[in-house]
Amino acid sequence: MGDATRMDRRDFVKLLGGGIVVVVNLGPLTLFNTRSPAGFQRGYPEDINAYLHIAQDGTVTLYSGKIEMGQGVMTSLTQMAAEDLSVRLSSMRIVMGDTDTCPWDMGTFGSLSTRMFGPAVRAAAAQARLILTDLGAQRFGVSRDEVVVDNGVVWLKEDRSKHVTYGQLAKGQAITHTVDQKAVLRAVEEFKVMGSSAARLDGHEKVTGAAEYAGDIKLPGMFYARILRPPAHGATLRRVDTSAAEAMTGVRVVNQEGLIACLARDPETAEAALKQVDADFDLPTPSVDTESIFDHLVNNAPPANVEEEAGDLEAGRSACAQTVDTSYYNSYVAHAPLEPHTAVAQFEDGKLTVWSSTQAPFGQQRTLSRELGLDPDNVRVITPYVGGGFGGKVGGLQAEEAARLAMFTGAPVQVAWTRAEEFFYDTFRPAAVIKLESGIDENGRILLWDYHVYGAGSRGSDVFYDIPNRAVQVYGEWGRAPRGLHPFAVGAWRAPAANSNRFAAEQQIDIMAYSAGIDPLEFRLKNTTDKRMIATLETVADAYGWKPAAAPREDGRGRGLACGIDAETYVALIADVTVDTESGAVKVDRIVCAQDMGIVVNPEGARMQMEGCIAMGLGYVFSEEIRFEGGKIIDSNFGTYELARFSWMPKIETVFVSNDDLPPKGGGEPAIINMGAVVANAIFDATGARIRRLPMTPERVLAEIRGA
Amino acid sequence: MKRTIQFTLNGESVSLETNAERKLLWVLRTDLELTGTKYGCGAGFCGSCTVVVDGKAVRSCVTTLSDVEGARVTTVEGLAEGGRLHALQEAFIEAGGYQCGYCTPGMLMNAYGLLLENPRPSRDEIIEGMENNICRCSAYTRIVEAIELASGATGGSHG
Numbered sequence: 001m002g003d004a005t006r007m008d009r010r011d012f013v014k015l016l017g018g019g020i021v022v023v024v025n026l027g028p029l030t031l032f033n034t035r036s037p038a039g040f041q042r043g044y045p046e047d048i049n050a051y052l053h054i055a056q057d058g059t060v061t062l063y064s065g066k067i068e069m070g071q072g073v074m075t076s077l078t079q080m081a082a083e084d085l086s087v088r089l090s091s092m093r094i095v096m097g098d099t100d101t102c103p104w105d106m107g108t109f110g111s112l113s114t115r116m117f118g119p120a121v122r123a124a125a126a127q128a129r130l131i132l133t134d135l136g137a138q139r140f141g142v143s144r145d146e147v148v149v150d151n152g153v154v155w156l157k158e159d160r161s162k163h164v165t166y167g168q169l170a171k172g173q174a175i176t177h178t179v180d181q182k183a184v185l186r187a188v189e190e191f192k193v194m195g196s197s198a199a200r201l202d203g204h205e206k207v208t209g210a211a212e213y214a215g216d217i218k219l220p221g222m223f224y225a226r227i228l229r230p231p232a233h234g235a236t237l238r239r240v241d242t243s244a245a246e247a248m249t250g251v252r253v254v255n256q257e258g259l260i261a262c263l264a265r266d267p268e269t270a271e272a273a274l275k276q277v278d279a280d281f282d283l284p285t286p287s288v289d290t291e292s293i294f295d296h297l298v299n300n301a302p303p304a305n306v307e308e309e310a311g312d313l314e315a316g317r318s319a320c321a322q323t324v325d326t327s328y329y330n331s332y333v334a335h336a337p338l339e340p341h342t343a344v345a346q347f348e349d350g351k352l353t354v355w356s357s358t359q360a361p362f363g364q365q366r367t368l369s370r371e372l373g374l375d376p377d378n379v380r381v382i383t384p385y386v387g388g389g390f391g392g393k394v395g396g397l398q399a400e401e402a403a404r405l406a407m408f409t410g411a412p413v414q415v416a417w418t419r420a421e422e423f424f425y426d427t428f429r430p431a432a433v434i435k436l437e438s439g440i441d442e443n444g445r446i447l448l449w450d451y452h453v454y455g456a457g458s459r460g461s462d463v464f465y466d467i468p469n470r471a472v473q474v475y476g477e478w479g480r481a482p483r484g485l486h487p488f489a490v491g492a493w494r495a496p497a498a499n500s501n502r503f504a505a506e507q508q509i510d511i512m513a514y515s516a517g518i519d520p521l522e523f524r525l526k527n528t529t530d531k532r533m534i535a536t537l538e539t540v541a542d543a544y545g546w547k548p549a550a551a552p553r554e555d556g557r558g559r560g561l562a563c564g565i566d567a568e569t570y571v572a573l574i575a576d577v578t579v580d581t582e583s584g585a586v587k588v589d590r591i592v593c594a595q596d597m598g599i600v601v602n603p604e605g606a607r608m609q610m611e612g613c614i615a616m617g618l619g620y621v622f623s624e625e626i627r628f629e630g631g632k633i634i635d636s637n638f639g640t641y642e643l644a645r646f647s648w649m650p651k652i653e654t655v656f657v658s659n660d661d662l663p664p665k666g667g668g669e670p671a672i673i674n675m676g677a678v679v680a681n682a683i684f685d686a687t688g689a690r691i692r693r694l695p696m697t698p699e700r701v702l703a704e705i706r707g708a
Numbered sequence: 709m710k711r712t713i714q715f716t717l718n719g720e721s722v723s724l725e726t727n728a729e730r731k732l733l734w735v736l737r738t739d740l741e742l743t744g745t746k747y748g749c750g751a752g753f754c755g756s757c758t759v760v761v762d763g764k765a766v767r768s769c770v771t772t773l774s775d776v777e778g779a780r781v782t783t784v785e786g787l788a789e790g791g792r793l794h795a796l797q798e799a800f801i802e803a804g805g806y807q808c809g810y811c812t813p814g815m816l817m818n819a820y821g822l823l824l825e826n827p828r829p830s831r832d833e834i835i836e837g838m839e840n841n842i843c844r845c846s847a848y849t850r851i852v853e854a855i856e857l858a859s860g861a862t863g864g865s866h867g
Contacts, residue, residue, distance in 0.1 A: 070808025070845045199801070206809030207797040207816060209744020209784035216743035224738075266738045268730055338748045338756055338844050339810040387746075387810030388844050419749040608804050608847065615846030638753035638842065646835045649848045 019170045020054040022128040023178045024120045051103060052081060052124045054132070058152070058167020060085060060092045062121065065105025065362060066113050067097035068202060069337075069386035069393070070612075071668045072605040073113040075200045079602060080118050083191060084125035087152040087166065089198050097361045097383030107360030109391055109492060110567065114601055114664045131177055135169040197604030202385070212384045214342040214357040219412040222344065223252065223263035225405050226274040229421060233488045233631030235281040244276040253277075256408050259401065263413065286630025288487055293431045294329050297455040301475035302482050307458050308472040316448035316469025320439030322515045323448065328436070328504035329693040330456065330676075332486075332626040333429040334635075335493060336643060339387020340422040345402035346412040353380045356399040359389045364396040368403055390616075391492035392426055420636040427491025428626055430478050432456035434504035438467075444516035446509075446527050453501060455485065460498025460673055461505070464565060465527045487631050494613070495566050495669035499620065503676030503694060506562035510551070510681045511690070519548040520561045520681065532570045532596050535657050537563055540572040540594035543655045551685040556581060557589075558686025562674035567666020570596040570657070573614070573674050575650070577682040584702030586683060588618060588650040593671050595654070598662030610654045610671040617675030619644040625695050715776045717742075718786025728774035733757045735773060736783060744784035744813045748842070755841030758814040758821070759783045765821025784813035787820065795858040796820055805854035807845035815841050819855045828859055 053061045062081045068074040074094055082089045095101055097108075105117070129149055136154025137147045140162060148155050154169065156162040205211035230237070237260075242253045245262050251273040252263040262273035288296045317323065343356040352374055358364050361381040369376040386393060402415040417425070432455040439448040449463055449470035457477040463470055476485060478496050493499070513523035521541050525534060540546075540561075552558065556579055563572035576590040593610050600606050623642040627634040635641040654671075680691050689704035714723045717740065724739060736742045736759070745768055748756030752767040759768045760782040761775075787794040796816055799805070806812040815838070822829060822837040829837065834855050843851065 070806075072807070200804070202809065203801040203806075204793075206806050206812050207784075207793065207800045208788055209742070209813045211809050212743075213746075213810065215747070216737075218738070218741065218743075266730075266734060268734050336844055337808070337810070338754060338842065339746070339808070340748075385809060388808040390844070416747070419751070604804060608807060608850070611849060612807060612846045615848055616844065618846075637751055638749050639751065643842050643844060644846055644848075645840075645842065646838045646848050646852065649835075649852075652849055 018172070018174050019056050020128065020131060020173050020175045021051060021177070022124045022131065023051045023176065024124040024127070052085070052128050054128060054166055054170045056167065056171045056173075058091070058165055058170065060087055060166070062092065062094045063102045064094060064096050064117065064121070065102040066117060067108045067359060067361065067383045067386055069108065069359065069389040071113070071609060072200060072602065073108070074202055075198055076114055076601045076605055077117065077121055078201060079198050080121045081125040084122045085129050086149045091152055094201070097358075097381075099361050099365045099379070099381045104362050107363055107394060108389070109359055109394060110666070112567075112666065115568065115666055118601070118664055127177060131175065132166050132169055136164050139164055139169070195600065195603070197602055200605070213339055213387050214344060214355045214384055215339070215414065215416045217344045217355045217384065217414070219344065219346055222412040222414055223265065223405070223409065224267040224270045225261045225263045225402070225413050225415050226267070226270040227401060227415065228260040228274065228277055228279055229424060230281050231632060232283055234284045235631065238280045238282050241278040244278070245273040248273050248276065252409065254405060254408050257404065259404055261401075261405055263405065263409065267416070284630060286632065289629045290331070290625070290627045294433050297431060297433050297485065300485050301454045302485075304452065304473035304475045305458070306471060307461060307474050308463060308470060310467075311469030313448065313450050313469050313471055317439065319441065320447050321442040323437060323439035324508065324511050324515065325437040326508060326511065326692065328434040328500075328507065330432040330500040330503060331624075331694060332431045332490070332628070333493060333620050333624045334423055334426045334626055334641060335390045335392025336422070336426075336641070337388030337390060337392060340417040340419060341393065341398040341425070342414070342416040343396070343399040343402040344412060344414045345399070345406035347403070347406045347410070351378045351380070352403055352406070353382065354399050354403055355382045355384055356396060357386045357393055358383055358396050358399065359386065359391070359393040360396070363394065364399050367396060368400060371400055372403055372407065390494045391496060394492060395427060397425060419638070423626075423636050423641065424633050425489070427489045429493030429496065429499070430455045430457075430481065430486055430490040432497075432500040434500065436504055436508050438508050438512060440512050440516055444513075444518045444523060444526060446512060451505070453497075453504075455481070456500040457497035459496055460501035460564060460566060462565065464530050464533055465509070465524075466529055467527070487628065488633070494616070495673045498564065498566050498669070498673040499617075499676060502562065502564045502673045503680070506564065506674060506677030507680050507690070507692070510560070510677070510684065514551055514684075517550050519550055521546055522548060524561070524563065532657075532659070533563060533565070536570040536572045536594050536596050539655055539657045540574055540592055543594060543653060544574040544592040546574065551681070552688040553685055554688045556686055558682040558684065560678045560681030560683070560685060562677035562681060564670070564673050566670040566673050569598075569665040569667065569670040571670040571674065573671070573678045575678045575682045577679060577686055579683055579686045579701065579705075581687060581705055584698035584700070584705065586622065586679065586696065586698075586701060588648070588679060588682075590651045590653070591678070592653045592655070594657055595667075595670060596657035596659050597667050597670070598665040599660050600656055601664050603656065606656070606667045607654045609667045611652050613669065613671035614652055614675065615644055615649060617672045618648050620694060621675050621679050621696060622648070623695050623697065713773045713777050715778060716780045718782055724773070726773065728777070729772050731769055732759065732771040732773060732776055732781070733768040736768060742783050742785050746810055746813060748811065748814070753840070753842070754811070754814075755818055756811050756814040758817040758841065760817055760821045760824070763821070763824045765818045782817070782820070784816055787816060794820070796823070796854070799854040799858035800851070803850045803854035803857055805847055805851040807847050811841065811843045815843065815851055819851075819858070822855070823859055829855070831856065
């Protein structure tokens with residue numbers, strides 16, 4: 001672990017002034033998914049996981065390397081601290097994503113904040129409560145069990161007129177305490193703040209326009225930059241003439257180290273200047289496009305990693321009464337956060353400060369120091385509110401560009417990508433092919449699962465059905481695809497790989513249920529002994545009012561079911577659809593989603609994430625698809641790349657499977673992973689047609705209906 | 709070509725000496741330092757930059773200064789009055805009609821324009837009126853609930 005991941009205790013004690021600081025060191029924590037890309041396998045910091053500061057004026061501040069991008073962790077992390085510290089939520093504040101003041105953090109992704117960071121926050125708070133209890137007891141000259149703590153006040157049990165606030169206790173102190181083992185956390189039955197739907201802390205700022213995003217930061221003397229971009233990935237600059245731009249009033253042109261940019265005091269002038277730059281590029285001949293990508297992936301994918309293997313596939317195959325051999329396809333999908341990648345950089349006295357829209361401020365600090373040859377101590381990344389990430393704001397090209405331009409010019413510079421740049425440089429969800437052969441015996445028991453996934457990766461491919469003969473082979477993970485497999489960058493997209501894997505797996509399960517003539521719910525329950533999955537399926541079926549019937553009903557309306565596991569959360573959905581068999585247009589009328597996510601820290605916050613997953617998922621289900629010719633990205637704005645809209649929204653109902661024995665599990669991603677399959681299964685029920693390629697556009701649905 | 713452009717912004721008169729063909733979005737964000745209005749697509753597709761001009765919701769990224777000359781412009785910063793949140797702002801908080809918050813100013817202003825024209829819209833009218841505002845976090849159903857809440861709260865006579 002590099003130096004940048006360590007924070008000297010003295011540094012921040014100095015930074016914070018007096019009061020009480022509680023630092024947590026829970027030791028290295030292991031990541032949930034050991035199959036995640038190597039770069040993400042470093043785990044959590046080994047020295048400091050979190051810290052809390054109780055100032056002399058009684059303000060309690062939680063410092064977290066996490067960032068807020070809409071998922072609500074600003075509130076849920078603060079809630080956890082408030083709970084174990086026994087203070088009101090309103091008396092707390094949180095500082096997030098600042099590399100100078102917050103403990104090192106890997107990044108905000110993978111539905112990890114609550115699962116991995118939560119325990120550290122709670123331990124720090126519990127320890128702080130203990131310290132304050134002891135200080136209070138000391139003040140009254142009694143033992144620890146003669147006082148009680150409530151809402152930031154230590155009371156003498158015997159005589160409630162004697163009490164002292166946390167602020168009074170912190171006054172004149174300079175205590176730094178390190179928690180080396182898990183402190184005693186409050187039990188679920190004692191929860192006052194956790195488990196309730198606290199009002200979100202970012203509400204007021206976000207509805208008044210006061211919430212600050214990277215692009216809202218304006219420094220004295222700041223330039224707005226527009227950067228020359230190639231027309232396609234892989235293109236090389238042959239010739240450039242910037243003289244016309246240079247001749248414009250108020251424009252400064254930079255042409256240094258491959259970065260050609262027009263800078264001005266407002267973004268429109270910078271844009272107008274960039275239009276004056278005359279450039280020719282050499283373009284490589286496109287070798288693959290939107291339609292040929294699937295063969296390309298199968299032919300060029302690296303050798304398989306066997307993720308799961310049991311029994312004997314050949315024996316299973318011959319024991320089956322029926323087998324189904326199918327392929328499924330998924331397209332490249334953009335993250336399309338409404339806030340494009342943005343950064344403001346300032347270089348002063350050898351120190352670089354960058355305000356960046358990023359999911360990984362510490363990763364960006366490391367990249368910036370490496371790329372710009374600066375000591376990590378001289379690079380500070382500050383993360384304001386982030387306008388959506390979904391996995392797309394882990395890299396930080398825009399921050400590097402802003403930093404370079406600030407260093408070249410000696411002035412602060414803002415780089416805010418246009419929507420076209422955002423589409424061009426996005427790290428797309430990879431296109432994928434899944435080839436899958438499965439089979440059942442005459443009683444509807446699954447005997448065979450021979451699964452091959454190309455391009456997407458392993459997440460979501462794990463088999464939770466009891467299948468004696470199975471193999472899961474993964475040809476290339478999204479995070480380490482060999483050069484040339486994808487014609488441009490790909491990356492993590494809300495539950496990476498899982499959206500493709502569940503699209504295939506849960507349709508295949510449905511196809512087998514149909515072959516066996518068994519109700520899809522009954523078929524799933526019959527083929528799994530996983531208690532959490534059974535409970536999740538039963539909960540969703542109850543909430544929906546499921547009546548057993550084998551699909552398809554073929555009357556233009558249909559219902560579908562799909563389930564899966566993501567970020568240790570169990571999720572099952574049922575969808576009702578109406579299909580216009582003349583146009584192929586599909587409308588989702590109702591979705592019921594059940595989730596077992598362990599302890600639910602903030603039920604309303606968790607519901608918002610489930611609803612967001614479902615609604616956002618409709619985009620990739622019906623319309624989202626990046627069209628391209630080689631390295632040329634054809635879609636550059638929302639006119640052709642269509643996201644889900646108001647009128648697409650079904651009635652959404654969310655239910656929790658009660659499981660308070662389990663610590664909180666991930667909530668930002670699970671509900672999106674089954675969206676493809678649950679809709680495809682409902683379309684099958686409505687029409688008898690199987691749609692095996694995402695997105696399920698009206699044209700594709702119509703073609704399958706006509707062919708069915 | 710520079711000239712003097714005058715309009716009313718959140719109730720106060722503004723006079724600018726600048727090029728009239730500049731887009732309102734960038735003038736608001738840079739010259740006037742009102743950064744609540746957001747850039748999302750620059751082409752009128754997403755609605756993040758929505759402001760209300762003379763009672764109508766418009767996309768400020770495709771609106772020029774000359775388009776608003778002499779007009780009354782309201783941005784998200786002008787929605788609260790005297791430190792008191794507008795019913796829509798209260799309702800967005802109450803219903804949880806936002807996540808990352810980036811599209812929120814545009815959603816609020818589009819809804820504000822909608823309620824000015826139709827103070828008691830039906831659910832279908834809300835959906836139709838909001839259809840071209842995009843929320844990538846997809847808080848759509850709660851935004852609809854928020855607008856329903858606010859239109860109820862304003863008793864149909866807000867304006």
